[in-house]
Amino acid sequence: MPIIDLFKRVLPKVGTSAADSDGPVNVQTILEDFSSSLHAPIPVADQTEADQIASAAPASAFPLFVFNQATVTLDVMSQQGAAWDMVGGRPHGLTATLYQTNLPNGVVKNLGIGSITxxxxxxxxxxxxxxLTVPSTGLYLVQVNINVSGDSQTLGRVFTEFEVEGQKYRTGSAAEDQMNFVSVIPITAGSTIATYFYHSAGGTRSVQQGMLTVVQTLAPRWKRG
Incomplete structure (x- = not known):
């Protein structure tokens, strides 16, 4: 088994003869083997491994580049103790259908996700x-477009809202059966998004042809402290 150093470079074995299986004896061959094993960037399984490598790396190793296989991004830490910056990779996104039947009068009720398209x-x-659980920290555009059954003039007060990290984002209107609501929200990886609806029509309504869109617009380098 080859020996791997901190930066996942293969350390060549030193042998007694260039022809022997225990490794080369020639210094030039050893250096050539070592240089050909260099990784730029360093492949890591996830953020935890990237942090472990960064915490053990000497100051001379920075800026330190890693390829995060969990997020499929190229990340860099400019100096020891700095934040990771994503310098390569694609942002996240999702579109899904929304539905709900028997939405009661005067009650804030969740909209279900029918399918992720x-x-x-x-x-x-x-x-x-x-x-929905968000896969990556960033600034997200969240949009919902719904069509409520029934005569729009009978709906009374209506609104749609998102709930993210315990915070509610809401838009309201009067007597509208077609609603489109957009909000830009900073979201942390692992947080959830849920959509809710309210009406005061006096009876029950249902949401038809609903669509939820979530797009990561960018991954900002938030200031620390």
């Missing part, structure tokens, strides 16, 4: 089809 890797849907 497009998605990047890493999204997760709760077992009750209500909450």
């Amino acid at each position: 497009r998605q990047t890797e890493g999204w997760a849907l709760s077992s009750d089809n209500v909450r």
Whole structure:
């Protein structure tokens, strides 16, 4: 088994003869073998491994580049203790259908996710089809477009809202059966998004032809402290 150093470079074995299986004896051959094993960037399985390498690396190793296989991104740490910056990779996104029947009068009720029509890797849907787990920290555009059954003039007060990290984002209107709501929200990886609806029509309504779109617009380098 080859010996791997901190930066995942293969350390060549030193042998007694260039022809022997225990490794080369020639210094030039050893250096050539070593240089050909260099990784730029360093492949890591996830953020935890990247942090471990960065914490053990000497100051001379920075700027330190890694390829994060979990997020499929190229990340760099400019100096020891700095934040990771994503310098390569594609942002995340998802589109899904929304539905709900028997929406009661005067009650804020969740909209279910019927199906996910497009998605990047890493999204997760709760077992009750209500909450989406976000795969990566960033600034997200969240949009919902719904069509409510019934005469728009009878709906009274209506609104749609998102709930992210315990914070609610809401738009309201009067007597509208077609609603389009957009919000730009900073979201942390592992947080969930849920969509809710309210009306005061006096009876029950249902949401038809709903669509939820979530797009990571960028991954900002948030200031620390």
